[in-house]
Amino acid sequence: MLRTFITTLPFLALPALSMAEINYTVTPVEVTDWKAVFGKVEPRDSVPARARLGGTMTEILVSEGDLVQEGQKIGLISDEKLALRLIAVDATLASLTAQLENAEVELKRGESLVERGVATAQRLDALRTQVDVVKGQIAATEAERQVIEQQAAEGAVLAPIAGRVLTVPVTKGAVLMPGEVIAMVGGGGVFLRLAVPERHAAVLTEGVEILIGADGQEQVGRLAKLYPQIENGRVIADVEVPELNASFVDARVLVRLPVASSSKLVVPSEAVATRMGLDFVTVKTGDHLIERTIVAGETVVLDGVNMIEILTGLVPGDVVVDPIQPKAGGGHE
Numbered sequence: 407m408l409r410t411f412i413t414t415l416p417f418l419a420l421p422a423l424s425m426a427e428i429n430y431t432v433t434p435v436e437v438t439d440w441k442a443v444f445g446k447v448e449p450r451d452s453v454p455a456r457a458r459l460g461g462t463m464t465e466i467l468v469s470e471g472d473l474v475q476e477g478q479k480i481g482l483i484s485d486e487k488l489a490l491r492l493i494a495v496d497a498t499l500a501s502l503t504a505q506l507e508n509a510e511v512e513l514k515r516g517e518s519l520v521e522r523g524v525a526t527a528q529r530l531d532a533l534r535t536q537v538d539v540v541k542g543q544i545a546a547t548e549a550e551r552q553v554i555e556q557q558a559a560e561g562a563v564l565a566p567i568a569g570r571v572l573t574v575p576v577t578k579g580a581v582l583m584p585g586e587v588i589a590m591v592g593g594g595g596v597f598l599r600l601a602v603p604e605r606h607a608a609v610l611t612e613g614v615e616i617l618i619g620a621d622g623q624e625q626v627g628r629l630a631k632l633y634p635q636i637e638n639g640r641v642i643a644d645v646e647v648p649e650l651n652a653s654f655v656d657a658r659v660l661v662r663l664p665v666a667s668s669s670k671l672v673v674p675s676e677a678v679a680t681r682m683g684l685d686f687v688t689v690k691t692g693d694h695l696i697e698r699t700i701v702a703g704e705t706v707v708l709d710g711v712n713m714i715e716i717l718t719g720l721v722p723g724d725v726v727v728d729p730i731q732p733k734a735g736g737g738h739e
Contacts, residue, residue, distance in 0.1 A: 428677050432724040434669040437706050440662040445600045447657045449592025453567050456585050458560040461485035463580045470574055474565040481563035481588050488558045495551045506540040513537050569593020572655055596652040598659060601640040606665045616645050617662040671720055672713035679729035690725040697730055
């Protein structure tokens with residue numbers, strides 16, 4: 407008897423009720439189909455801070471997670487040979503300075519002798535040339551000293567951009583060559599990088615809205631860039647998300663991409679009642695209300711309203727109203 411009652415229940419006609427709040431005519435609507443993928447939080451810019459000088463790492467002033475400003479000193483590399491070269495250059499300058507003083511004295515003596523007719527003009531020209539040569543040697547040696555000083559100054563490792571230090575792959579005391587990475591700095595904000603199966607590449611367009619499930623809350627992002635190269639059967643895309651949590655780089659975030667659309671029958675979620683494991687909707691037919699059993703699908707949001715997809719049980723044109731409330735004794739009102 408119970409089985410017979412449940413079987414005939416979907417077509418049970420009931421007297422008309424008062425005006426229902428829900429009065430929805432079932433019509434096919436275009437619903438976006440979403441593809442769930444994981445995106446990784448990545449900095450917009452990842453720039454390595456490199457050694458400009460070969461030598462020994464004597465100071466490391468940052469660690470992973472530190473915030474730095476552009477041009478901030480984050481480490482120091484020393485090369486003991488530069489100090490020895492400076493000592494040698496200073497000694498050369500001292501010697502050349504003494505030679506210049508002696509040449510200038512000789513030049514003044516030669517000018518005096520020429521005035522008295524004792525020395526020739528040719529001898530005077532030679533003394534002047536000697537003074538000019540020593541001055542040129544001093545200028546070249548001073549320029550060499552500036553080069554060495556600049557090389558020593560380049561031992562300071564500077565942050566290339568403002569941002570957060572992601573990695574520091576070296577330790578104090580390490581011997582480095584010019585160009586080696588001292589730290590990786592991420593800056594310019596963060597975005598989500600996606601790897602989408604290539605079969606969906608044709609339906610993805612820049613500027614489309616993307617649903618982001620970050621921190622337990624659903625946010626809306628924008629597909630900012632599609633990269634033309636396919637890697638390992640996947641298309642790389644960048645998504646801009648306002649107020650994205652940037653505490654952890656490479657954190658995985660669930661993303662839903664619009665990959666297609668299909669025609670579906672939906673009803674307001676409030677129109678569906680669930681009893682004894684079955685889903686029911688109330689359909690208005692003329693002056694009567696009929697409760698039908700349905701097979702419900704997923705919940706979709708249309709214009710800010712939660713709608714439930716109807717797989718079976720309804721046809722286009724059905725008018726769905728408020729669910730019938732069962733009486734305390736198990737019947738219907």
